[in-house]
């Protein structure tokens with residue numbers, strides 16, 4: 238990649254005021270739990286989005302995506318979701334700065350209305366489930382925060398970026414990706430309590446093992462709609478449980494017994510005169526989703542205990558269990574992801590493997606003995622190619638610092 242400062246100067250005939258780097262993320266365990274008030278264990282990685290920004294005075298935003306060779310210019314007032322998705326990640330957070338009324342330091346904020354120039358580039362593979370979109374949102378917001386001295390905290394920025402994703406990109410995501418991109422620390426994973434938003438850093442010392450990502454090179458089109466449907470199904474299940482147990486506020490208060498009792502039994506449905514096959518089917522799905530969520534919330538809490546004890550064998554087993562749940566109960570996997578996990582499961586040099594992120598494509602995350610990585614990746618690539626007629630892409634990642642200024 239060419240230095241972003243000189244690219245900015247070439248485009249705008251001016252030096253950028255500042256440059257910000259924001260990383261993608263992996264997630265060790267805790268999938269589809271962030272919007273269900275559970276726990277997640279992500280970490281920022283060595284793949285990033287970089288933005289260079291400078292002020293304008295004419296109320297316009299000039300956006301250049303260097304990797305795509307695209308430029309889009311928009312007036313900053315009256316921002317609406319755009320047909321070009323990368324643009325939405327930028328204007329979504331700009332809209333948050335201009336319209337968010339919940340953050341006191343933003344009330345009466347008008348300086349940003351003068352507009353800005355921005356260049357974007359990065360090396361996070363798109364559609365791989367490594368949160369390139371969150372990295373872009375966080376990079377832009379962090380840059381605006383610095384440029385206009387808005388005094389936003391990282392957590393405020395994470396939540397603003399999450400809202401931007403809901404409003405401008407149409408994904409009803411949880412806070413994990415933005416949180417991880419902003420809060421990352423070198424060689425540490427972060428346990429985020431998605432209910433209280435409290436978080437704890439856990440050193441990741443894998444010694445003889447390394448984290449390897451296998452990219453299916455697939456992104457199924459239904460990823461967004463199915464993601465939003467999962468969220469609704471969980472909300473539906475929670476509501477049914479709450480009807481019986483008034484004290485339940487979120488999935489954090491729900492036990493597996495309650496899931497079984499309120500959602501598990503078909504008899505229960507028949508007792509409530511539910512005879513329609515479609516309704517029965519959708520109720521079974523709601524049961525499966527909630528069962529997975531409650532199990533996964535518990536699993537993450539146990540997994541961090543494994544991590545604290547340095548018991549990576551036990552940790553890895555839980556990753557396999559998570560995959561099983563995501564595939565069979567939550568139904569967000571796909572044949573390609575299942576193939577990659579199933580192939581490595583019997584291998585003693587693989588401590589754990591599972592699909593990562595929203596699902597329906599993207600990567601699996603694997604903990605593999607360093608000395609075996611080469612052989613495993615070689616074999617798996619050949620098998621994947623034969624079975625799926627696709628090239629497998631392999632990323633070995635390191636855990637790095639979160640969003641920061643590039644001096």
Ligand code: GLA
Pocket residue numbers: 267268269270271272368410411412413414594595596
């Ligand atoms: C996507 C979303 C996250 C999270 C994961 C699944 O990455 O953006 O908020 O829900 O899927 O864990």
